[in-house]
Amino acid sequence: MSDLYLRIVNTPVGKTAAQSLGLPAPVPLKRLKRTDQPFIEGDVLIGAANGGKAIAALGATLGASAATIHHASGSDRLHDSAKAGNKAQPMDLGSEVSEKFSALVFDATGIRNPEELRALYDFFHPTIKKLGTNARVLVIGQNPASCRKAPHAAAQQALEGFVRSVGKEIGKKGATANLLWMAPGAEKQLDSSVRFFLSARSAYVSGQVVRVSKSEPASATNPVAPLSGKVALVTGASRGIGSAIAQTLARDGATVIGLDIPPALEELEKVTGAIKGKALACDITDDKAPKLIADFVEEHFGGVDLVIHNAGITRDKTLGNMPEHFWDMTIAVNLSAEELIDEELAKRELLRANGRIVCISSISGIAGNFGQTNYSTAKSGVIGYVEAMARQVKNGVTINAIAPGFIETQMTAAMPLTIREAGRRMNSLSQGGLPVDVAEAIAWYCSPASGGVNGNVVRVCGQSLIGK
Numbered sequence: 001m002s003d004l005y006l007r008i009v010n011t012p013v014g015k016t017a018a019q020s021l022g023l024p025a026p027v028p029l030k031r032l033k034r035t036d037q038p039f040i041e042g043d044v045l046i047g048a049a050n051g052g053k054a055i056a057a058l059g060a061t062l063g064a065s066a067a068t069i070h071h072a073s074g075s076d077r078l079h080d081s082a083k084a085g086n087k088a089q090p091m092d093l094g095s096e097v098s099e100k101f102s103a104l105v106f107d108a109t110g111i112r113n114p115e116e117l118r119a120l121y122d123f124f125h126p127t128i129k130k131l132g133t134n135a136r137v138l139v140i141g142q143n144p145a146s147c148r149k150a151p152h153a154a155a156q157q158a159l160e161g162f163v164r165s166v167g168k169e170i171g172k173k174g175a176t177a178n179l180l181w182m183a184p185g186a187e188k189q190l191d192s193s194v195r196f197f198l199s200a201r202s203a204y205v206s207g208q209v210v211r212v213s214k215s216e217p218a219s220a221t222n223p224v225a226p227l228s229g230k231v232a233l234v235t236g237a238s239r240g241i242g243s244a245i246a247q248t249l250a251r252d253g254a255t256v257i258g259l260d261i262p263p264a265l266e267e268l269e270k271v272t273g274a275i276k277g278k279a280l281a282c283d284i285t286d287d288k289a290p291k292l293i294a295d296f297v298e299e300h301f302g303g304v305d306l307v308i309h310n311a312g313i314t315r316d317k318t319l320g321n322m323p324e325h326f327w328d329m330t331i332a333v334n335l336s337a338e339e340l341i342d343e344e345l346a347k348r349e350l351l352r353a354n355g356r357i358v359c360i361s362s363i364s365g366i367a368g369n370f371g372q373t374n375y376s377t378a379k380s381g382v383i384g385y386v387e388a389m390a391r392q393v394k395n396g397v398t399i400n401a402i403a404p405g406f407i408e409t410q411m412t413a414a415m416p417l418t419i420r421e422a423g424r425r426m427n428s429l430s431q432g433g434l435p436v437d438v439a440e441a442i443a444w445y446c447s448p449a450s451g452g453v454n455g456n457v458v459r460v461c462g463q464s465l466i467g468k
Contacts, residue, residue, distance in 0.1 A: 003408070003424060006431050026430035027174030029203040030134045032440065035224045035251060038066035039199040040136070042102030045127055046088055047072035047081040049119035051110025054140045057187040058105055059084030061194050067102065077119040080110065093126045101127065103136040103198050108159055109182060111141075113151040117158055124166070131170055136198045137177035139163050143211055146184055156181070160209055167207035167463045171428030176206035176463075183213040189452025192218075196444040204437035206428055207463035215451035216396060225253030226447050231301045233293070235259045235284060235341075236311030238268040240409040241360075244435035245308055248443050250275035254306060257297065259284070284311055284337040285329070290344035297345070303352045304345065306446050309338040309359045309382075314411070316371045327374045334378035339385060354396035356446045359386055360438075361403040363459060367467030379403070383457050390455025398454040400445045405461025406432045427462035 008014040009025050018025040044067040048055040062069050063085050072081040074094035082090065091097070106123050110116075124137075131137070139159055147153035159179055167177035178197045182190060189212050196202050222228055232249045236242040237258030246256045256277035260268045265281045272279040280296050282289050297304045313333045315326035338359055345351045364372055365379025386401040393399055406412060406423035412432070413420075424432040438460050444450060459467075 003431060005421070005424075024425055024430040025172070027133050027172070029174050029429065029431070030200050031203050031434070031436065032200045037200065039195045040065045040067045040103055042132065043068050043070065043099045044103040044105065045070045045072060045091060045099075045101050046084045046105045046107075047078050047123040048083065048107035049110040049116060050077060050080045051112070052080050052083070052107035053109040053142075053184075054107040054182060054187050054190060055080055055083045056085065057190050058107055058140065058194065059088055061191050062105065063087040070099070072123055075119075075122045077116070077122050080107075093122065097126055097130055099130060100132045101130050101135060102132055103138065104128070104131065105138045105194075105198070106140070108139055108141045108156075111155045111159075112149075114155050114158065117155055120162060128166070128170070131173060131175050133173045133175070134200075134203070135170070135173065135175040136202075137163070137166055137170065137175065138194065138197050139177075139179045140190065141179060141181050143181040143183055163209070164207045164463070168428045171206060171430070171463060174429060176202065176429075178202070178206065179209045181209060181211045183211070183452075186212050186214045186452055188217060189213070189215055192444065192447050192449035193453060196441075201440040201444065204429065204433035204462050205441060205458065205460055208458050210453060210456050210458060212452045213454060215454075218447075218449040218451055221448050222253065226449070227306070227443075228253035230254040230305040230446075231257065231297075231303065232306035232308060232446070233257045233259065233297065233304050234308045234310055237271055238264040239271075240411070241404070241407060241435040241438050242310045243271045244439040245310055245442055246271055246277065247275055248436065248439035249306065249308075249446065250277060252443055252446075254446075255301070257300075257304070259293065260311070284341065285332040289337065290340045293341055294344045294348050294350055297350050298348065303350045305352050305355050307342065307345065307351065307355070307357045308442060309341070309357070311337070312360060314372065314375050316375070318371050319373045322374065330374035331378050331381075334375065335381045335385070338382070342389075351397060354448065354451065356450075357389070357393075357397065357399040358442050358445050359399070359401045361386075361401045361457060363403050363405045363461055363464055363467050366403060366459070386457065387455050393454070396451060398445070398451060400453060400455065401457045402438055402441050402445075403457055403459040403461070404433070404438050405459060405464040405466075407438060407460075408432045408434055426466060427464045429462035431462065433460060433462060
C-alpha cells in the first residue's frame, strides 16, 4: 500500500501546508535502482581521532568508490585523518565548508577516554549541517567489550548514544547514522559493512550498532552477483517480505528454494518461477517438516548455503483473552520451527562451510506490543537464539537477525488508519519501510564478504521511536 501522505507532502502545496502546521515532512528515500550502481557518489568527508585503527581500511574502501574523497584537517585532534590515503584530499575544517556531503565517515577507534570524545565535535560540528538529502553518517568504534580499562570502554560505549542522537537530528533529510563496533584486528572485515551502510541499500536502516569481528578473508566474488553459486532457502516466500527476499537474493546470483504452506503454493510458484528457483510446499510446524526440507535440499542441491527464516504469523489477543492455540501456534511458527530446521540441516551436514543463517525478529520482540504477548515472546526468543548460536557455529558459518519495524505489506495495509499512520510516522525518517529494505539487509548479511558480521540484531525500522 502506498503512502498517500508522503506523496502529498512532497508537492509544493503539501510542503507549505506541512510547514505551516508543524507536521512531519518525510523525504522520499533513494533505494537501489540497478545492481552496478556505485555504493556512494558525491563528496565524502572522512576523519579519524588520533590513534584510529580503521582509517587506512576506510580510505581504501572509499578510494575504490565513485565519490570525491576529502579528509579532515585543521585540528590537532584529527591529525590521523591524513592516513586515509592518497585519494583523499585535505579539507580544513577551521575554514568555511562549502561542499554538500553525501557521507561523513569517522574512525573513532582511537578514542581512549571521555576527554578524547571532543574529536567527534571537532569533526561533525562544522560539517553536519552540510549533509545532503539521503546522506549517510557512519562511525567506526571499538567494541567496548574488548576494552580493558573502564574509561576506554566508557568512551567507546558513548559512541552509541552519539550516533543514535545524530540519526534523529538528520532523519528529516532522509539521512541515516549508524555505528560499527570493530573488534581489534578486524579492519579487513569492515569493507562489506561500510559499503552497505553508505549505500542506497540501507535506506531504512538508522541508529543501529553492528559488531564486526575477525574472520577468514573472503574469496573474490562478482561485485554485481556476489551470491553466484549459492543456494538459498527462504521460508514464507510467497508474498510480502519473503517474496522480496527471494527476488533480492536471486538478483545477487543465488538459486532460491522458496518455501511456504500448501495453500500458498500457487503464489509461491509465481515467485520462484520468475526467478528460476524451486518451490517447496510445507507447513514448517509439522513434525516431519525438518526432515522433508532436508530431504528436498539434499536431493536437488546436495546442500544449502543461505537459510533465511522469514516465515511468521501473528495471532493477536490480550493475554487474558488469548486461546491456547493462539499461543502455541505463534511460538511454533516464529521460533521453534527455526531451531528444528537448523538442527536437522546441521545434523545431516547440509549447511555448507561459510554458510549464512538469518532469522527475522521484530521490534515487537524488543519493545513488546499490546495484545502480542505471544508474538513478542517468540520474536524476543529469536534474538536469544541468534546470540547463543553465534557462539556455537563453526566452519565460517554466521547467524544474524533482522528486526523489522513498520514495513508496507498486506498485513500493515489491513491495520486501522490511525494505527497505520502512527506506525509510519513514529521513526526518525517519518515513513514506513518497504519489503526490499529488509531484503537488502539480509543480502548484506549473506555476502561472502560479511564473515565478520555474526550474532547481530539489526533493526530495519527507520530508527523507530519505540524500543532501543
